[in-house]
Amino acid sequence: MAVDALDTRILRLLIEQPQTSVREYARILSIARGTLQARIDRLERDGVITGSGPFLSPAALGHPVLAFVHLEVTQGHLDDVGEALAAVPEIIEAFSTTGGGDLLTRVVARDNGHLEDVIQRLIQLPGVVRTRTEVALRERVPHRLLPLVRSVGRTASPGRGQGLSETAPAERT
Structure with a gap:
């Protein structure tokens, strides 16, 4: 589009x-x-x-620990594991990927012990061979889309109307 x-x-x-x-x-x-x-x-x-x-803060909801858990999945079980991940409330995103794992999940937890419990639950899912976890220490660039929208806007075809200048207040999203 x-x-x-x-x-x-x-x-x-x-x-x-x-x-x-x-x-x-x-x-x-x-x-x-x-x-x-x-x-x-x-x-x-x-x-x-x-x-x-x-937009909600998992940390403010009592889940300040953020980790990225890579899952290696038995061939032919990617869809099944993906569906099973939807039943784990601490998984806030999951993507099938190329590279070292088959799925990449973004997991939140109350503390490190809770994170270990979530990982143990993941490794027990039928079709999961192994996991690899990376704990996030500090967010360096928050989720954002405004810089992308500005970039697209510079190359977009002209539209009608006046309005926003190229300089804008800091983005919240």
Whole structure:
């Protein structure tokens, strides 16, 4: 799906000012509210916008330990193991990968003992051969998309309307 300059300005606003109304977004962008809503609807339908907040902190929910657990899986069992991972609440993301393992999971835990319990649960899943765990010490770059949206915006085709300048406040998402 092609994202034009107006789309990128809309996306920037949604990231930078997530609790603003559609009416206010339209005013800032100097476009009709219906135009803005149609654009947002299309961005959602095309999978560019995949959700909305709130964004929660696992640490604030009592799970300050973050680890990346690589799982090696017996051939032919990737889908089964992937489905089983969905039943483990401490797994907040999982990806099939190339390289040293077959699956990469992002796991949160209350403490190191709890992390060990989660890993033991993973190694007992049918089809899991072994795990390798890396504990995160400190977040250096938080999850973010605004720099990518800005980059796409610089190369996007021109759109209508005025609005956001190239300099913007710090990103929250």
